[in-house]
Amino acid sequence: MSTLQLIWDTKSPSSTQQLWSWDNGNIHYTAQYVRLIRKGVYMFRIGNRYTEPSDVIALKLVRGKEALEEMEREASFYQNQLKDLQGTVVPKCYGFYTAKVGGTPIGCLLLEHCSGPPVDIVRRQEVRYKSMQAAYALHRAGVLHGDLVDGRHFVSMGHDIRIIDFAVAVPHKCVSGLSKRAAGHGRQHTCGCPELATLESTYARL
Ligand SMILES: [Zn+2]
Structure with missing residues (x-):
């Protein structure tokens, strides 16, 4: 105990x-x-x-x-x-x-406790890329977060990105989160998993 x-x-x-x-x-x-x-x-x-x-x-x-x-x-x-x-x-x-x-x-x-430098214009691209990589890793581990789209659950820890808050998460068998290729590069492409696809298209629009 x-x-x-x-x-x-x-x-x-x-x-x-x-x-x-x-x-x-x-x-x-x-x-x-x-x-x-x-x-x-x-x-x-x-x-x-x-x-x-x-x-x-x-x-x-x-x-x-x-x-x-x-x-x-x-x-x-x-x-x-x-x-x-x-x-x-x-x-x-x-x-x-x-x-x-x-x-x-x-x-x-x-x-x-996560804290890091503010996301300025210089870091924005890097943060977007790392956030997408983190989301893919989460799905590979079998977790659908359920509340990633507005970005508030991506937090800086030094120069890394952590995903927080699993209050509405559900176990997940991802159909296309298994790709290890670079994500979040701004180019739009199709992804079969709704959470990852929404995130990719959100970042592509930014
Ligand atoms: Zn998935």
Whole structure:
């Protein structure tokens, strides 16, 4: 069993929450709140019981049965289909933890915090190419993301591109995502997989 101690306020011991995971070895994380990243996603520093929290992560937090079930599905993608893509095409996942607070179930997904230089005119072509490559890799791994078109789920990590948020993803047997040829080069061509085809034509129009 693995534990996660969430410290929201170092001056207020009562703000600390304890969560558990049954499939993350026997790591014992201590996480200290840094700031809000966006609604439901927080920046935390984590360490184990022997070290001061130092690594910065993005922590997704949900409350309630329905939201927890959705997070459980997302965590399962990270632990299964996306296992080999962690740290390259998708963020590294540090674990999925749950607890009950006042009778309400809560869940936390611990992910690599992604940040990179802004996408300026010089990088736009490169980012488009890397995003397309990442989408192909995702499909090869058997995952249809379901919400890639507007681009907000492609994030920079240094000069790489990661795909995030698998809340509406579904297992997928891709008909044409197996091609390893360069994608996203701006030329339009036919692709049998709807998600990849839509993405290719979106990038071709830009
Ligand atoms: Zn596909």
